Every structure is written in structure tokens, then in C-alpha cells.
Amino acid sequence: KVDWIVLAGFMRILKGDFLKAFPNRVINIHPSLLPSFPGLEAWKQALEYGVKYTGCTVHFVDQGIDTGAIILQETVPVMDDDTPQRLHARIQDAEHHL
Structure with a gap:
């Protein structure tokens, strides 16, 4: 029996059949304060947008990104x-605390 599936640095999108097999048991850590900056290289998106704060998020995985x-x-x-490298490193440090 699988209790949890935890994604960290997993760069693929999981499809519906997989998620249906493990409902509400797949979680991900993402390098931004969602819902801001979903997808790849969120730390670069934060710098380009000019925000004063960003961060990291643990969330359930669903059909969206x-x-x-x-x-x-x-x-x-x-x-x-x-x-981008310094910000990404600090976000990763925060991820390790979560």
C-alpha cells in the first residue's frame, strides 16, 4: 500500500490515470509561492517580474500544472x-526546512 508519493525536483507532468490510482496522496514541492509563478524556473520568473518576496510551496498534485x-x-x-542562482539556492534551503 502506498501512503504518499512525494515529488521534489520531478520535472514531468503526471497523467490522469496515475493520479486516479493515488487520489489525494501525491504531493509536490514547488519553488514559488503558488499560485504565482507555476511551471519551470519559477525563481527566474520571480526575478523577471520584480517581486520582493517569493518562496516555496508544498501542494497536492492535480491535473493542472x-x-x-x-x-x-x-x-x-x-x-x-x-x-537566479543565488535566489534559487535560498529557495532550495527553504524547501529543505519544509
């Missing part, structure tokens, strides 16, 4: 001199 119900979030400040 990063659209499932949010379980937990942690905020990460965006610094004026941030590069």
Missing part, C-alpha cells in the same frame, strides 16, 4: 543584488 491545493508555504525575500 502546480494548481493543486496548497498545504504549506515558506517565504524567501528577493534581494536587490540577487542572481
Whole structure:
């Protein structure tokens, strides 16, 4: 019996049959404060948009891209001199706390 499926750094979209086999048991960690910046390279999206805060989100996986119900979030400040690499590293540190 599978209790939970946890995705971290998993870059593929799971299809309906898989999700139907494990209803409400697949969770993902995403490098933004969803619903802002879903999809790939969310830390770059945050820098391009010019937000002062971003972060990471643990959420249930559904049929959409990063659209499932949010379980937990942690905020990460965006610094004026941030590069994509530095911001991504700080977000990953926050993910490890969640």
C-alpha cells in the first residue's frame, strides 16, 4: 500500500490515470509561492517580474500544472543584488526546512 508519493525536483507532468490510482496522496514541492509563478524556473520568473518576496510551496498534485491545493508555504525575500542562482539556492534551503 502506498501512503504518499512525494515529488521534489520531478520535472514531468503526471497523467490522469496515475493520479486516479493515488487520489489525494501525491504531493509536490514547488519553488514559488503558488499560485504565482507555476511551471519551470519559477525563481527566474520571480526575478523577471520584480517581486520582493517569493518562496516555496508544498501542494497536492492535480491535473493542472502546480494548481493543486496548497498545504504549506515558506517565504524567501528577493534581494536587490540577487542572481537566479543565488535566489534559487535560498529557495532550495527553504524547501529543505519544509
